[in-house]
Amino acid sequence: MTINQNHDLTAVIDTITQDLSDKDLVSLTQTLTPLSVPELVRTFERLGLRQRAVIFRLLSKQRALEVFEELPPALQGDLLDGLQDAEVARLFAELDPDDRMWLLDEVPSALAPRLLRGLPEAERQLAAEMLGYPQGCVGRRMTPEYVSTRFNFTVGQTLARVRERLDEAETVYTLPVLDGSRQVVGVVSLRDLLGADESAAIEAIMQPAHTAEATDEAEFAARRCADLGLLALPIVDSESRLVGMFTIDDAVRILEHEESEDAARQGGVEPLRRPYLSTPVLTLVRSRVVWLLVLAVGATLTVRVLSAFEATLEQVTVLALFVPLLIGTGGNTGNQAATTVTRALALGDVKPRDILKVLSRELRTGCALGLLLGALGFAVAGLVYSPLIGLVIGLTLLAVCAAAATVGGAMPLVARAIRVDPAVFSNPFITTFVDATGLVIYFLIARAVLQL
Known part of the structure; x- marks a missing residue:
């Protein structure tokens, strides 16, 4: 079957x-x-x-x-x-x-x-x-079952070593080249070995080696391996002596694991670490309830803001109709920025020290998005209700999008700087910030424009 x-x-x-x-x-x-x-x-x-x-x-x-x-x-x-x-x-x-x-x-x-x-x-x-x-370092993910060679060996001697250890080695496609103190001085591929004369010296055909230390984060080594297109990455100790090899299959496995973990935490749940259908219902509950409680507590701030501006709502009840729109737009804008910057952090495109550059870019991006959405909001609300209501909605969308994008872009960098998972820290904070701060901005603009 x-x-x-x-x-x-x-x-x-x-x-x-x-x-x-x-x-x-x-x-x-x-x-x-x-x-x-x-x-x-x-x-x-x-x-x-x-x-x-x-x-x-x-x-x-x-x-x-x-x-x-x-x-x-x-x-x-x-x-x-x-x-x-x-x-x-x-x-x-x-x-x-x-x-x-x-x-x-x-x-x-x-x-x-x-x-x-x-x-x-x-x-x-x-x-x-x-x-x-x-835990979490590449030393726990490397394999000690490899074949190495020496820079002064010949191709024939090296091929003999490969044949001798073929059954027990996990990888033979990339061979680290060592000197007399077991320090990595280069690498040679099996393809190059098979294409070279058996009397040739390894030193003549070896390539420069990219390495990682055994205490480096496994995700860092995995991304390095994938970015460089390597089949295996030599892992060394603090004195550059070979201790193992990190293979591409383990690198892919780690990257998939990290992607799944980030996606889960950005959605407000803990990663399951097992297939969904084999996960007990109680485990599913535990993976979700913590963040639901955190977000529920954060939502109380929104209630407090609404109660503080209750008098404003009583004077212009139509303002209440736009609250879900403004909160939702701000939250989506902030989460988009946080997701983009979190991804850039994972790929090494940005570092915490780049926070001012990120703030500048996200502020400009948020303003551009706010202008587009604000213009649309002004036109629709102005036609349906009144030009002043349209102006309130347009200005609020501009301000909320700019603030949400800026904060959303900064949060992953702050999280990384204080050694917290950016995916865990960013979205709950953004949701709470946008819900509360966005309403404050909304009602302050309404008071100023409508002279309440």
């Missing part, structure tokens, strides 16, 4: 669920057998914890390992809870060292020592060294 469309996958899951309910393991095995590894992974992501544990035990050892390696780390941790110690130890030992770190960062702290105890001594020592790096 091949799954080509979503309804096919749904049908397979319905069959699996029914087989599990009927405890018909023979039929269940027949349903699972034709499925490829990607199809099994997609199926696992849509089943419950106990269902996954039962299905996993019906797979052959090789297929089970292949499926396990492709699962998100959070689901790997869930699955380990439902397996016996011997199965857990075997699966963990079969993982690549960098994949083990992903898993150890997800499982409960009480489970981590049990996983490490099941490793051979050499692998356990290697894992301990990687765990010695702080």
Whole structure:
């Protein structure tokens, strides 16, 4: 059976669920057998914890390992809870060292020592060294399974080293070139090795090396790897000695993780870190309730502003009709600016020290947007109500857009400067600021124009 469309996958899951309910393991095995590894992974992501544990035990050892390696780390941790110690130890030992770190960062702290105890001594020592790096740094995401060469080796000697370690190395497409003290002095690609004369010296064909320190942020190293178009990035210690290689597949994985995290937090929720359909409802509630409470508290400021200008609203009740429009426009303008600058921060286009340049650009952008929207607001409100009401709406849109864009552009830079996630800090603050400040601007302009 091949799954080509979503309804096919749904049908397979319905069959699996029914087989599990009927405890018909023979039929269940027949349903699972034709499925490829990607199809099994997609199926696992849509089943419950106990269902996954039962299905996993019906797979052959090789297929089970292949499926396990492709699962998100959070689901790997869930699955380990439902397996016996011997199965857990075997699966963990079969993982690549960098994949083990992903898993150890997800499982409960009480489970981590049990996983490490099941490793051979050499692998356990290697894992301990990687765990010695702080969370979030590239030292926990690099692989120590690589092939290196020396600048005074020949191409033939280097190719022999590649063949010798081909089965155990995670990457052989980029080889770091070392000197006598293990410092990285260059890199050489497998393509260049295969195209060179075997008697040629590595020093003659190697290229300058781009490196990252093991204590650098993993996202920084991932973006560096992607921006430079590298298949692998040598990771060094503070003395430029090689300690591992950071591969492009891990870089892409980190960037996808960071993009998902930023998108979730800009929407006012915590990232799930697992597929949606395999996430418990209680976890969904916890991921959303905190920001809803924060925004609800911020909304009380809007109520206070409205109560302070209650007399103004009583004199010109039509002003109340435009409150949602002005708040919504200001909030959208601020969030657009914050999203743009947050993205620029992530790509390294701007730094916190560029705040004055960003403020200048966003102020001009906000004024331009405000002029366009304000002119439209003046025309519509002026025709429907009166020219003075149109003038109030037009001037308010101009002022609110300029203020919201300026604050929205500055907030991610301020957040980065105080070491807070810009995606977490920016949008809730902007929503609260625009709701309260925008109303104050609105009613002050109305009082001045309408002589209230």
